Amino acid sequence: MSNSVNISVETTCENQIREIGYDGTERYQPPPTLSESLAKCAARIDFSKTSLDDLKKEEKTAAAATEEDKDATQFQESLWPWDAVRNKLKDALTEICVLSDVISVAKDKRYLVLDPLLEEADDTKPIVQVYSRKKAISQAAQVLLGGAERLRNAHSEQRSRNVSDFHIELLRLRQNWRLKKVSNAIIGDLSYRTAGSKFGMSGTFEVTKAEEAADDDAPSSSNNSSSSTSGNNGMQLKASSALRVIVPSELQGVAYIKVITQKDQEDLCTAQVNLMGHGPNITAQTGVWQKTLEFAQNVLFCKELFAQLAREAIQLQAPIPHVVIGNQIRATLLPNIQLIISLCHSTTFDSSQPAPINDHDHVLEHSLHQLLREVHYKNSHHPFPHPASAPLGPTKKRMVAGPMAADRETLLDMTKSQTILEQIIAQAQHIFMRKRTQYVLDTLARDVKDPQIVSHWNAMNSPTMSCVKINIVTHGYDAIGRTSLVIHVKERSLKCICRDGRVMRLSYEPQELRDLILCQINSHQISCLISLARCMAWTVLSNSNHLGIGKVEPLGNASSCLLASPNSDRMIAVQIRCDPQIDVKVYIARSPRQDFFPSPLVPEKLWENLGGNFKEVRFDKIEGKSFLNKMEFLMASLTSNSA
Amino acid sequence: MGVTVLQPYPLPEGKSGAHIIDQLSKRLLSLGATHAGQFLVDCETYISTPQPHNGSPGRAVHVLHNSEHPASTFSIIDNGTGKQVALVADNSFDLLMSKMTNTFTSKKQTKIESRGARFEYGDFVIKLGSVTMMEHFKGILIEIEYKACVILAYCWEMIREVLQGFLGIAVGKDFPSYFAMQTIMTAMGQQQLHAKHNDIFEPMDTVKQYLEQFTNYRKHVALLGGMGSGPGGPPVHMSPSVVGMGRP
Numbered sequence: 072m073s074n075s076v077n078i079s080v081e082t083t084c085e086n087q088i089r090e091i092g093y094d095g096t097e098r099y100q101p102p103p104t105l106s107e108s109l110a111k112c113a114a115r116i117d118f119s120k121t122s123l124d125d126l127k128k129e130e131k132t133a134a135a136a137t138e139e140d141k142d143a144t145q146f147q148e149s150l151w152p153w154d155a156v157r158n159k160l161k162d163a164l165t166e167i168c169v170l171s172d173v174i175s176v177a178k179d180k181r182y183l184v185l186d187p188l189l190e191e192a193d194d195t196k197p198i199v200q201v202y203s204r205k206k207a208i209s210q211a212a213q214v215l216l217g218g219a220e221r222l223r224n225a226h227s228e229q230r231s232r233n234v235s236d237f238h239i240e241l242l243r244l245r246q247n248w249r250l251k252k253v254s255n256a257i258i259g260d261l262s263y264r265t266a267g268s269k270f271g272m273s274g275t276f277e278v279t280k281a282e283e284a285a286d287d288d289a290p291s292s293s294n295n296s297s298s299s300t301s302g303n304n305g306m307q308l309k310a311s312s313a314l315r316v317i318v319p320s321e322l323q324g325v326a327y328i329k330v331i332t333q334k335d336q337e338d339l340c341t342a343q344v345n346l347m348g349h350g351p352n353i354t355a356q357t358g359v360w361q362k363t364l365e366f367a368q369n370v371l372f373c374k375e376l377f378a379q380l381a382r383e384a385i386q387l388q389a390p391i392p393h394v395v396i397g398n399q400i401r402a403t404l405l406p407n408i409q410l411i412i413s414l415c416h417s418t419t420f421d422s423s424q425p426a427p428i429n430d431h432d433h434v435l436e437h438s439l440h441q442l443l444r445e446v447h448y449k450n451s452h453h454p455f456p457h458p459a460s461a462p463l464g465p466t467k468k469r470m471v472a473g474p475m476a477a478d479r480e481t482l483l484d485m486t487k488s489q490t491i492l493e494q495i496i497a498q499a500q501h502i503f504m505r506k507r508t509q510y511v512l513d514t515l516a517r518d519v520k521d522p523q524i525v526s527h528w529n530a531m532n533s534p535t536m537s538c539v540k541i542n543i544v545t546h547g548y549d550a551i552g553r554t555s556l557v558i559h560v561k562e563r564s565l566k567c568i569c570r571d572g573r574v575m576r577l578s579y580e581p582q583e584l585r586d587l588i589l590c591q592i593n594s595h596q597i598s599c600l601i602s603l604a605r606c607m608a609w610t611v612l613s614n615s616n617h618l619g620i621g622k623v624e625p626l627g628n629a630s631s632c633l634l635a636s637p638n639s640d641r642m643i644a645v646q647i648r649c650d651p652q653i654d655v656k657v658y659i660a661r662s663p664r665q666d667f668f669p670s671p672l673v674p675e676k677l678w679e680n681l682g683g684n685f686k687e688v689r690f691d692k693i694e695g696k697s698f699l700n701k702m703e704f705l706m707a708s709l710t711s712n713s714a
Numbered sequence: 715m716g717v718t719v720l721q722p723y724p725l726p727e728g729k730s731g732a733h734i735i736d737q738l739s740k741r742l743l744s745l746g747a748t749h750a751g752q753f754l755v756d757c758e759t760y761i762s763t764p765q766p767h768n769g770s771p772g773r774a775v776h777v778l779h780n781s782e783h784p785a786s787t788f789s790i791i792d793n794g795t796g797k798q799v800a801l802v803a804d805n806s807f808d809l810l811m812s813k814m815t816n817t818f819t820s821k822k823q824t825k826i827e828s829r830g831a832r833f834e835y836g837d838f839v840i841k842l843g844s845v846t847m848m849e850h851f852k853g854i855l856i857e858i859e860y861k862a863c864v865i866l867a868y869c870w871e872m873i874r875e876v877l878q879g880f881l882g883i884a885v886g887k888d889f890p891s892y893f894a895m896q897t898i899m900t901a902m903g904q905q906q907l908h909a910k911h912n913d914i915f916e917p918m919d920t921v922k923q924y925l926e927q928f929t930n931y932r933k934h935v936a937l938l939g940g941m942g943s944g945p946g947g948p949p950v951h952m953s954p955s956v957v958g959m960g961r962p
Contacts, residue, residue: 461806473785473804476917478715482785 110153118159237280237313240360244278244314248364259316261368263375266444267451270375276364277317316360322367324418328376330435331411332404332499370416376443376491377414383492393492402492404500405563405579412495438498438534442491498534500562504579505537508560511581512541515588521545521653521697522554522595524588536561541588543595548699551602554595558584589649596647596655596698597630603699607706609643610635618646634706641709644685645702655698658685659709716837716861718920719873719890720927723854723881731844731851738842738856739831741880747835753843753857754781755921756827757928760811760818775818777811778921788921800918823848826928828855837862838876845931852931856881857920866893866911892923 086099103111177183229236241257244250250259262274377398384393384400391403399413453463456470469485489497509528516524522545529538536559543554559566565577567587577583594616601611614632629648636642644658664683669676688705695701725734743749760775778788787807791799801807811818828843841857858877863869870889877885888894893911900906 461804469785470804473787473806474802476783476786476788476802478783478917 113153113156116156116159240314241278244316244360247361250278259364261364262371263368263447267447267449268375269450270371270378272321272371272374273319274322274368274371276319276367278360279315279317281313281315314360316363318363318367322370324370324416325366326370326373326414326416328373328439329411329413329415330439330495330499331413332503333409333411334407372443373414373416376439377412379443379446380412380492380495383490387490387492400492402496404496404503408503410496410499434502434534435495435499439491439495442494446491497562501535501537501560504562504565505560507579507581508539508558508565508584511584512539512588515585519592519653522592522599524592541591543588543592545595545599545697545699547697548599548603551606551699552595552599554591554598556591589653592653593630593647593649596653597632597645599699600632600634600645600702603703604632604634604706607703607710608637609706609710610637610639612642636706636709636711638711640711642682642685643702643705643709655690657688657690657702657705659688659705660685715864715915715917716839716859717863717866717869717873717915718857718859718923719866719870719877720892720920720923721856721858721877721881721885721890722927723856724883725853731854734854735830735842735844738880739833742833742835742840742842745835745880747833747838747840749831750834750839751832752781752830753832753841754827754829755779755843755924756825757925758820758825760814760820763817763819775811776925777808778924780917780921780924782920783917786917788918790922790925798922800922802918824932826852826931828857828924828928835876840880845928847931852934855924855927859920864915865913866915867909870911890923892919892926 086102089098089100091097173183177185241250244259248259248261249265250257252258257278259276259278260274261276262268262270262272264270264274377400380400381395384395384402387393389402393403394401398415399411402410402412404410454466456467457463458470461470466485469482472482472485512524512526516526522543525542525544527540527542529540532538539558539560541556541558545551555570557568559568563579565579565584567575567577567584569575569591575587577587597614597616601614604611612633612635614630616630617628618631619628629646631644631646634643634645640662642660642662644660646656646658648654648656660682662682663679664681666683667676667679690701693701693705695704723734723738725731739749755778757776757778760777762773762775764772772794774792774794776790776792778790780786780788785805787803787805789801789803789807791801824847826845826847828845830841830843833840833842837860839859839861841859843855843857845852845855856877858873860869860873866889874885874887889911895907895909897905898908
């Protein structure tokens with residue numbers, strides 16, 4: 072079956088309109104002549120194509136065109152596209168001529184010989200490739216195995232030898248200390264210069280490889296090794312390392328600063344300033360040089376601290392001048408109490424070193440360390456703000472003083488600063504005052520049983536001030552009354568604030584505090600008695616804290632109280648002195664008097680109601696645990712129901 | 715920090731300023747005051763250089779120093795219509811002003827200062843100052859500070875009593891003119907009478923009082939200079955707001 076449809080494809084025979092005449096006639100552009108179309112095709116030839124197909128095409132077209140070209144050469148000037156084509160064809164002709172010349176010359180074999188190139192066979196057998204690759208890989212494997220073998224040997228040798236490699240040791244050293252390489256030597260720095268210290272002594276040490284001599288002799292015989300290597304004796308394992316540290320001679324050995332507070336010849340408290348005792352023990356994994364360097368750094372620190380203290384001791388003007396002799400500084404804290412700071416430096420390591428003294432005061436030790444570190448810190452850190460247009464260095468307060476219109480006193484206060492020696496003296500004085508106050512309060516509390524003295528010391532205090540709150544209560548009568556006072560313990564004085572607002576300043580003499588507490592006990596007894604009397608319905612006729620009677624006492628005056636019973640038939644008079652001990656006297660009177668007899672001068676009977684004489688009571692024989700207890704019983708017994 | 719009050723002292727005829735100062739110092743020392751150094755308050759004025767065209771005097775910046783606050787420099791901008799802006803700054807403010815010569819010029823001839831001895835009398839600090847402008851003596855200015863109080867209203871009577879006691883002149887009962895009632899605009903936009911004597915005293919208030927007194931001295935120069943040598947009339951009862959060489 073034929074479902075095909077014939078389709079005819081025709082080009083439009085219409086030509087482009089060239090111009091339209093005034094009378095409407097259209098003049099068409101004539102269709103291109105054969106030569107014109109050939110010229111167009113020739114112009115489309117791209118002579119830059121170099122593929123074989125293109126070359127073949129080009130050859131065909133070139134061959135076809137050369138015949139046409141011969142016809143058109145006479146019109147070459149007018150036919151512009153043919154010009155380029157002609158040139159290209161001319162070049163092509165030249166090249167082909169050259170090629171034919173070369174081939175003819177080569178054919179002669181006299182001047183030019185053509186040798187065939189060895190062509191690689193594309194179809195190599197795959198098995199050959201496999202073999203070649205296998206060989207190459209096995210060579211590579213051998214190289215790697217050789218290297219692994221060497222590493223394994225080195226590792227097992229290291230373990231068996233128990234001596235670490237120099238470089239590993241150097242790495243560990245570098246992790247802990249600053250090192251730098253100067254020409255051939257390795258120099259390190261153990262000073263505190265980068266932390267802000269301005270001390271002149273240099274702390275450089277040298278690192279060298281350990282000699283491969285006999286390990287038993289090396290630690291003890293070498294002068295350059297630290298003295299602490301011999302301290303590792305007793306251990307069976309050889310603790311020598313692959314590197315040696317050479318420390319300058321003035322920093323060798325062990326140093327510490329001993330701080331002693333001495334009263335006339337007796338040691339009261341002692342402190343050791345030592346950087347070493349509290350750090351973690353890392354000797355085992357880092358070798359003996361760590362201990363050497365740490366000791367040397369400690370020596371440097373102690374020397375700097377002592378030099379600073381000595382300089383300040385000479386410059387400061389104290390009421391009793393400080394004395395600097397050799398490696399000892401003596402300063403007076405209080406009369407008869409001296410503070411002795413000495414630098415102890417031992418260059419030979421003595422395993423029979425005396426044990427640290429038991430009254431070790433960690434606080435003073437830590438304080439000296441902290442004070443010097445604070446000086447270092449202030450040297451390297453300037454307080455904020457860091458303005459671009461003002462000097463760097465003044466504190467924040469001083470920077471703000473200008474805009475805040477600070478007055479002269481404030482500015483003067485800002486300039487005052489305390490040196491390390493002044494600060495440590497203040498702290499030592501305070502420690503001493505605190506100990507003394509504690510002693511006085513404890514002995515008083517032990518000796519005086521009747522009202523109980525309870526002292527509560529503040530847990531938080533500053534290095535130069537502590538506070539204690541003292542409550543004086545009578546056991547069983549806490550609700551009746553309590554006397555409390557606060558004592559601020561400062562460096563050389565005490566300040567005592569009573570509940571009623573009185574502020575008393577005491578000096579460093581312990582007797583003053585004792586007297587004060589005794590007076591307070593005195594007034595406590597009377598005030599509690601007054602409260603007790605009110606509870607018992609007794610009337611308080613009068614009381615006085617300072618009776619000016621009797622002989623003059625060294626410690627204040629007597630205090631007294633006068634009570635009357637509920638129906639006024641009995642009176643009690645109490646007098647308390649605190650001579651050296653609390654001394655209580657109680658008197659009773661009764662009214663009406665028993666011994667009234669009317670006389671011609673005083674005839675009426677009613678005058679018997681004026682109270683009788685006071686008779687003393689043997690107060691120590693009365694039943695009762697304490698003064699208030701006894702008074703309670705006395706008042707109870709004297710209270711009668713009769714109207 | 716306390717309340718400070720300035721009191722100009724009228725110069726009687728025929729006596730020189732140095733003589734008066736001497737007399738007053740002797741009085742203070744015999745009362746029991748202690749001499750405690752010297753003091754200096756100085757004021758320099760800068761005028762804005764491009765003079766505005768509409769005839770107004772242009773902005774003036776007054777830079778004052780007070781030896782009582784040695785770390786600070788006080789500065790007050792006056793824009794001619796009475797509005798003042800005050801600033802307390804560090805001493806490097808002077809360096810800043812020296813760089814501003816394009817905008818502000820310093821009128822050297824109006825540099826005025828008060829200098830003299832400083833006495834401490836219990837809780838009071840009394841300063842006897844002789845005011846000079848370019849080496850010409852202008853008058854005597856007494857400054858009294860009561861250190862224990864910060865509000866004038868609480869201690870004005872006591873200050874007045876002390877002043878009258880050793881100066882020997884009558885001091886008016888009213889507060890000094892600086893502390894008089896002022897009308898200010900509140901935040902709500904209403905006008906309100908504000909009593910300055912109930913405010914907490916600030917160092918800036920001392921300096922503003924000095925500026926007020928110095929301005930008076932300068933005006934008197936202008937007045938006297940403009941009218942030739944004016945006759946110095948006999949001083950009558952002085953209220954604190956009138957300057958020593960005042961005319962009735």
